[in-house]
Amino acid sequence: MYTYSEFDSAFVAARNSQFRAQVERRIDGSLTEDEFKPLRLMNGLYLQLHAYMLRVAIPYGTLNSRQMRKLADIAERWDKGYGHFTTRQNIQYNWPNLADVPDMLDALAEVQMHAIQTSGNTIRNVTADHFAGAAADEVADPRPVAELIRQWSTDHPEFQFLPRKFKVGVTGSPNDRAVTAAHDIGLRIIERDGEIGYQVIVGGGLGRTPMIGKVLADFLPESDLLPYIEAVVSVWNLLGRRDNKFKSRIKITVHEHGIENIRARVAERFAIIKPSFAGIDQEMLAAIRADFAPPAFLTASDEPYNHARQHDPIFRSWADTNLSEHRAPGYAVVSISLKAHGKTPGDASARQMRLMAALAERYGHDELRISHEQNVILPHVHKSHIPSVFAALRAEGLGTANIGLISDIIACPGMDYCALATARSIPIAQEIATRFDELKLEHEIGEMKIKISGCINACGHHHVGHIGILGLDRAGVESYQITLGGDHRADARLGDRTGPGFSADDIVPAIERIVYAYLDLRTGPEETFLAAYQRVGLAPFKAALYQTEAQAYAAE
Amino acid sequence: MPREFTPKVITANALVQGDVVYFTAQDTWTRDLRHADVLTDEADADLRLLSAQARTGEVVGVYLADMKPGTDGPEPVHFREEFRRTGPSNHFHGKQADIASRT
Ligand code: HEM
Ligand code: SF4
Numbered sequence: 001m002y003t004y005s006e007f008d009s010a011f012v013a014a015r016n017s018q019f020r021a022q023v024e025r026r027i028d029g030s031l032t033e034d035e036f037k038p039l040r041l042m043n044g045l046y047l048q049l050h051a052y053m054l055r056v057a058i059p060y061g062t063l064n065s066r067q068m069r070k071l072a073d074i075a076e077r078w079d080k081g082y083g084h085f086t087t088r089q090n091i092q093y094n095w096p097n098l099a100d101v102p103d104m105l106d107a108l109a110e111v112q113m114h115a116i117q118t119s120g121n122t123i124r125n126v127t128a129d130h131f132a133g134a135a136a137d138e139v140a141d142p143r144p145v146a147e148l149i150r151q152w153s154t155d156h157p158e159f160q161f162l163p164r165k166f167k168v169g170v171t172g173s174p175n176d177r178a179v180t181a182a183h184d185i186g187l188r189i190i191e192r193d194g195e196i197g198y199q200v201i202v203g204g205g206l207g208r209t210p211m212i213g214k215v216l217a218d219f220l221p222e223s224d225l226l227p228y229i230e231a232v233v234s235v236w237n238l239l240g241r242r243d244n245k246f247k248s249r250i251k252i253t254v255h256e257h258g259i260e261n262i263r264a265r266v267a268e269r270f271a272i273i274k275p276s277f278a279g280i281d282q283e284m285l286a287a288i289r290a291d292f293a294p295p296a297f298l299t300a301s302d303e304p305y306n307h308a309r310q311h312d313p314i315f316r317s318w319a320d321t322n323l324s325e326h327r328a329p330g331y332a333v334v335s336i337s338l339k340a341h342g343k344t345p346g347d348a349s350a351r352q353m354r355l356m357a358a359l360a361e362r363y364g365h366d367e368l369r370i371s372h373e374q375n376v377i378l379p380h381v382h383k384s385h386i387p388s389v390f391a392a393l394r395a396e397g398l399g400t401a402n403i404g405l406i407s408d409i410i411a412c413p414g415m416d417y418c419a420l421a422t423a424r425s426i427p428i429a430q431e432i433a434t435r436f437d438e439l440k441l442e443h444e445i446g447e448m449k450i451k452i453s454g455c456i457n458a459c460g461h462h463h464v465g466h467i468g469i470l471g472l473d474r475a476g477v478e479s480y481q482i483t484l485g486g487d488h489r490a491d492a493r494l495g496d497r498t499g500p501g502f503s504a505d506d507i508v509p510a511i512e513r514i515v516y517a518y519l520d521l522r523t524g525p526e527e528t529f530l531a532a533y534q535r536v537g538l539a540p541f542k543a544a545l546y547q548t549e550a551q552a553y554a555a556e
Numbered sequence: 557m558p559r560e561f562t563p564k565v566i567t568a569n570a571l572v573q574g575d576v577v578y579f580t581a582q583d584t585w586t587r588d589l590r591h592a593d594v595l596t597d598e599a600d601a602d603l604r605l606l607s608a609q610a611r612t613g614e615v616v617g618v619y620l621a622d623m624k625p626g627t628d629g630p631e632p633v634h635f636r637e638e639f640r641r642t643g644p645s646n647h648f649h650g651k652q653a654d655i656a657s658r659t
Contacts (some may be wrong), residue, residue, distance in 0.1 A: 027572060029613040047616060049640055050650045052574040080649055095649070098572050344646045415636060416644035427645045476634050 001062055001367065002147050002291045004112045011155070012109045015116060019043045020102035027099060044115025045101055048419050054093045054101060055118040056108060060128035060146040060170070061089035061370040061377075065357035068368055070111040072353035078104050083353070085338065085346045087372045087410060087461055088167070089127045090118055094417050116154065121162045123153035123233070128170045129177040130371035133294060134333045134379035136325035140189045140196055142172035144289040145225065148281065151288075152226060159233055163240030164248035166233065167205075174490060179372060181213045181492035182206050182464060184250045185232060188490075190219065197221050202232060202262070203254030204492070206458035211251040212492050214259045216266065224274070226281040231269035235262065295365035295380055297328040302383035308390075315390055317443070318401035323386070326379075332386060334364075334378040335371070336393060337400040337408060341437040345411040345429050346374030355396045363389050372461075374410055375403065406441075406448040406515070407433035410461055414454025414471060415478075421454035423471025423478040424504075428452055431508045436515075445515060447528045449488070464488035466530050467514060468495045469507065480507040484514070484541055485533045496538050498545055510545055517544035561598040563623050565589070565630055566608045567640070568615035576640045576651065577615060579608050585615060587654065589641045590629035595620070 004012070019039070026036040040046075044055040056071070063071075071091055075083045078100045079093040086092055096104060108114055117124060126146045133141040149168055153159060159166075169183040180186025186201035197219040204213025220228055232250075239257060241247040247256075254262050308315045324333040336356060339345050348356070356376055360368045363385040369377035381389055393399045402408045409432060412418065414425030429452055436442045451465030455472075462468030468483035480502050483495030502510045515529075517540055522532045533541070566579035570587075577585040578592035586592060595601040601620060609618045621637045623630035632638045643650025 032612050033571075033616045047569055047574055049636075050575055050643060051569075080647070096574075098574065347646075415639055416646055424639075424645060430646065473636075478635060 001064060002059075002143075002288060009109075009112070012112075012114050012116070015043070015114070016102060016105045016109055019105065023098060023102050038120075040101075041119040042116070043101075043105065044118035045096075045098075046119065046419075048094070048413075048417050049415070049421075050417065051095045052098055052101070053417070054096050054104060054115060055086075056091050056093070056113060056115045057118045057125040058089045058091060058113070058370050059150050060126060060132065060143045061130050061372075062128075062132070062143060063368040063370065064366050065361040065368065067111040067113055068353050068357035068360065070107060070113070072350040072357070074104050074107050075353070076350040077107075082347050082349045084344070084413065085348065085370050085374050085376070087374065087412075087459060088125055089130075089370045089372060090125055091370070092413070094413070121164050121166075123149075123156070123159055123162070123166045123168065126150050126153070126168045126170065127178055127183075127372060129173055130369040130373075130375075130377050131177060131324060131333050131379060132172060132369070133292060134326055134331075135173050135175075135177075136327045137175050138173045138327060139191050140172045141292055142170040142178070142187070142189055144285060144292050145187070145189070145198075146170045147288045147291075148226060148285050149229065151284070152230070152281070159237065162233070162237055163242050164245070166236075166250070168229075176488075176490040176492075177371075179461065179464065179488045179492070180204070181490075182210075182461070182488070183213065185229060186213050187225075192219055195221070198225050200228065200232070203251040203259075205249050205251040206461060206463050207249070208246055208456045208458075209249075209252065210458065210463040210494050211255065212494065213251075214254060216259065216263055222285075223279070223282055224270070227274045227277045228266070228270055231266045231273055234273070235265045235269055239265075294328075295367070297331060297380070298382050300330065300382055300384045302330055305383035305386050308387040312387075314401075315387060318390055318399060319386070321401045321405060321443075322403045328380070330383055331380055332383055334381045334386065334389060335403045336376040336378065336398050337402050338375050338398075339402055339408050339433065340397050340400045341402075341407055341433045342430050343397075344426050345409050348376070352396050352398055355392060355398065359389050359392055372410075373408065375408070402442060404447050404449070405443065406436045406445050406450060408449070409433060410449075410451040410465070412453050412460035414452070414460075418454060418459075420457060421471065422456075422473040423454050423480065425452040425454040425460055425469070425471055428469060428471070428480065428504070428507055432511055435508050435512065439512075441515070441519075444525070445519070445529070446525060447530070448515075450511070451486075461488065462486070463494045464492055465495060466533070467511060469511075472501060474501065478504045480504070480510075482507075482510065482514070482545070484538060485530065487530060498538065498542055500546075513544045514541050517541055561596070561601070562633075563625065563630065564595050564601055564620040565592040565623050566595070566601075566605055566618060567592075567621045567637075568608065568618040571614055571616055579604065583607070587651065589632075592623075592630060594623060594625075594630050 171178040200217040201213035202216040364378040411429035415421035453460035486495030581593040622633040
């Protein structure tokens with residue numbers, strides 16, 4: 001894993017001491033809020049509904065156990081004992097005091113972490129496939145290039161005041177687990193005739209005007225990548241609409257100018273920029289790559305695993321949903337669900353963080369990942385250790401067997417925390433998970449992604465949920481709009497709106513009607529919800545959703 | 557016809573803790589909505605809002621929030637103010653915990 005250079009450490013330390021002075025001056029009154037706000041946002045500090053919120057970047061979602069323990073310590077010492085993992089591989093602390101934030105940042109710096117560029121109109125945390133370096137289906141580990149982009153973009157003088165925030169996501173697998181099509185720039189590592197290159201996707205994004213990204217370059221040689229991205233950001237920096245916040249993202253620039261025009265401008269800019277890179281980026285990449293060398297994998301018998309599978313049905317059920325195929329023989333990727341039924345999606349307590357850190361240290365080559373689906377991954381666990389890992393997880397409420405199932409819901413903080421929200425999302429997620437657990441249906445339903453956002457900003461990715469739920473405010477009452485058929489994978493697709501929204505009391509029954517309609521019309525258990533939706537379309541689901549409503553009203 | 561002025565309180569977030577506070581009749585900040593000053597006169601509300609906004613060393617984001625009379629002091633009209641008054645749904649944190657620990 002990447003470790004800070006002296007430059008990195010000095011930079012973060014200087015930034016923290018600068019911010020400490022700014023906080024002091026804010027508290028003693030020498031800075032007004034108008035002066036202070038941009039400074040705090042530059043350091044990931046928001047003011048939310050009930051408190052400040054500190055957003056900490058977890059670059060490409062990768063952590064070691066020391067870092068995870070530090071996140072736990074911070075949660076306990078300066079927050080309320082837990083943290084919230086987000087879809088952009090950040091952790092958010094919901095309750096810090098302003099005066100404590102400089103200490104929190106110093107604590108983070110001890111383990112080479114920070115909150116810089118987790119807010120503001122800059123290039124945000126670079127996200128990547130959470131199975132990076134482990135997945136059996138991987139062409140190449142996406143993290144070295146994500147790290148290169150992080151180094152290039154952090155404090156890049158040209159890109160500190162972009163028209164709007166800018167998000168980059170990278171995948172190294174054809175099975176895209178990084179939602180690259182919903183990023184300002186999505187990068188897909190591909191192999192062509194034995195050569196590694198990049199497909200560059202541009203102008204994807206969710207939020208108010210959701211769009212699936214378009215292919216800007218089909219196959220970019222590795223040596224062109226960084227100057228090419230610089231050209232893209234630089235073209236948008238000039239063309240991007242600064243006059244209108246709602247039209248400022250690159251997705252609108254691409255839409256307004258057309259992909260051909262953008263491609264031509266990028267090519268022009270690239271030709272100018274490229275010589276200034278002169279291979280330095282490639283040297284850096286090579287050095288970074290060494291930091292991501294795979295661990296020394298063990299060879300051992302997987303007998304304990306096979307034994308547990310055969311004799312312990314609870315273990316088997318968990319293993320079936322929460323393990324994925326690893327590239328190394330005898331290994332598996334373990335997904336730890338932060339979605340225990342009825343709990344807040346993405347929250348982990350300090351105790352849980354410490355346990356996960358301990359397991360990573362003992363059984364996982366000291367690596368952890370945060371997934372954009374708000375779960376935690378132990379990327380490299382030998383099968384012989386998996387029964388012990390599972391037993392430890394279960395004891396701490398982390399043994400839920402629901403990865404990819406209906407209760408593995410993405411939910412943004414919504415109006416329980418977020419100042420921008422128009423409705424709550426967390427309680428809806430909790431109720432849906434509890435309902436389907438009680439019905440004992442979730443394994444029967446199979447693969448199902450429900451994603452919930454508390455407002456049109458779409459932090460909960462609802463547009464790409466198989467079932468998407470968007471919380472709105474209708475005349476002072478929470479209302480929930482449903483979309484169906486969204487897909488976040490390589491052939492990403494935005495969901496279709498079903499019709500009028502549902503009240504907080506009616507949304508869970510509405511979801512239940514959709515699910516029963518699916519169970520009725522699927523050709524068999526092997527036909528997933530998404531496949532069934534693609535086959536039959538919106539109509540039967542719409543009928544199930546609203547006819548029952550109509551009947552209920554008629555009966556009243 | 558001018559719209560009728562509905563009752564309001566002045567609310568903000570405390571500068572250091574960031575939590576929700578309300579302006580009292582004594583020009584101090586309280587964390588308990590029951591102790592907030594309910595403003596029923598528009599001109600008065602505008603003036604008080606200005607003076608509250610001037611207290612930049614104590615609070616941020618000062619605004620007027622709609623209230624209706626309740627059995628135990630003002631009650632929020634909109635659900636957003638209800639959550640600000642109580643705290644989040646998913647944890648027993650914030651105002652609800654503070655008030656419970658005091659009573
Ligand atoms: C509570 C503090 C948060 C605030 C103030 C906030 C603010 C915003 C805003 C304003 C946008 C729209 C940006 C635009 O389209 O220009 C947005 C989008 C987004 N945010 Fe958040 N957000 C918050 C929390 C989160 C959380 C908790 C997550 C993950 C669970 C998240 C992930 C995202 C994502 C993935 C988008 C997608 C839309 C896009 O393509 O840009 N944010 N957020
Ligand atoms: S979607 Fe809206 S409510 Fe949810 S976190 Fe984003 S800004 Fe807040």
